[in-house]
């Protein structure tokens with residue numbers, strides 16, 4: 130049977146009401162996750178179409194375009210994808226890399242979120258060596274750095290890729306989460322490149338704010354900020370107990386946190402002046 134016939138048959142088996150999004154037992158056999166078999170039969174076709182779009186550099190796709198590429202009706206496609214929990218964004222469409230991962234996961238081909246780490250210095254290497262990601266459903270599929278001394282080196286069997294090949298790596302792996310562990314001056318450029326190729330979630334360690342389009346999530350990690358918070362509690366404890374727990378000389382002038390930082394560290398009232406002054410000049414060296 131040709132794939133067009135398979136699709137037509139699958140379409141005939143599907144729910145009569147395209148607006149309906151909940152799995153319908155009356156539609157016949159259902160896969161273990163509650164997706165009707167007729168939909169499951171179409172998923173490989175969607176996956177193939179998405180892989181082609183991704184290889185061609187398409188980042189977002191409308192339901193109409195994807196439906197055409199897959200040879201199904203747009204309403205059918207929307208209904209199928211809604212069963213996976215993917216609804217797309219009005220006026221934007223579907224994120225190709227993310228949807229590709231969702232469809233692959235529904236088919237049991239991808240059980241973990243693919244993550245790429247950019248910047249394999251002290252921090253990136255430590256993250257790449259961390260074995261705890263996998264047990265939480267993340268798989269590091271790419272390590273990227275421009276340093277020729279690092280390119281080709283392996284961490285847990287995964288070779289470090291040259292930054293020049295970032296786009297190829299993203300197309301090949303379908304990574305949707307990017308970890309930015311580059312020097313701050315490189316972070317925005319790296320982020321732009323990640324986002325252009327379908328990465329929709331960024332974990333940013335570089336001490337700079339990142340500009341990203343709507344729909345892309347950025348989480349900033351700042352270990353210095355965490356230490357400041359601990360220092361604040363130490364200070365409070367010392368005040369309550371009447372003894373100083375740390376080296377700070379007591380409350381003083383509180384310096385504003387880095388004026389250029391649009392995600393400023395909340396300054397706890399009464400925090401030790403020294404700790405805060407340190408944070409105000411937050412630089413890479415201090416990390």
Ligand SMILES: NC(=O)c1ccc[n+]([C@@H]2O[C@H](COP(=O)([O-])OP(=O)(O)OC[C@H]3O[C@@H](n4cnc5c(N)ncnc54)[C@H](O)[C@@H]3O)[C@@H](O)[C@H]2O)c1
Nearest residue numbers: 248249250251252276311312313315335350351352413416
């Ligand atoms: N948020 C935190 O808590 C925290 C903690 C430690 C470090 N940091 C920050 O993380 C970043 C990395 O720190 P580190 O100690 O690993 O630095 P590092 O100098 O050891 O490593 C930086 C790596 O980035 C690579 N690099 C340079 N330009 C690049 C580019 N354009 N694209 C990709 N990679 C590039 C370098 O080759 C190097 O391997 C820095 O921005 C640092 O300030 C943040």
